[in-house]
Amino acid sequence: MRRSSAPDQGQLRFIHSEGGCEVKVASAAVSAQLADLADRLSELDEERWNAPSLCELWRVRDVIAHIVAGAEGAFGPGAVLSGLARYRLNYNRWVAADGQARGAQDQSGWADAASGHA
Numbered sequence: 069m070r071r072s073s074a075p076d077q078g079q080l081r082f083i084h085s086e087g088g089c090e091v092k093v094a095s096a097a098v099s100a101q102l103a104d105l106a107d108r109l110s111e112l113d114e115e116r117w118n119a120p121s122l123c124e125l126w127r128v129r130d131v132i133a134h135i136v137a138g139a140e141g142a143f144g145p146g147a148v149l150s151g152l153a154r155y156r157l158n159y160n161r162w163v164a165a166d167g168q169a170r171g172a173q174d175q176s177g178w179a180d181a182a183s184g185h186a
Contacts, residue, residue, distance in 0.1 A: 123167075137166075
């Protein structure tokens, strides 16, 4: 079954199907927020990238890496099941370790990914 609500200015369009829900951005406001995030990320120096975040165990770079990975679709069912298996079904330990591993990677493309230009 496939249903769709008509996208209005400033809203998201959800397409429901047997396999789940696909979200398509139909909002200029969301695009503007992503562009603002990309601008802010491009201004961070090494000290700010490595500053502690409000998420326990994560630096700012780990949080941004997690957001970018989610936006790129890195957390599909296979990735979640594999991560849970590696961390003995402890979801929080898996997410924390995954964010730290992704945060250790080069962040040069993250601003572009956050803005949707990667």
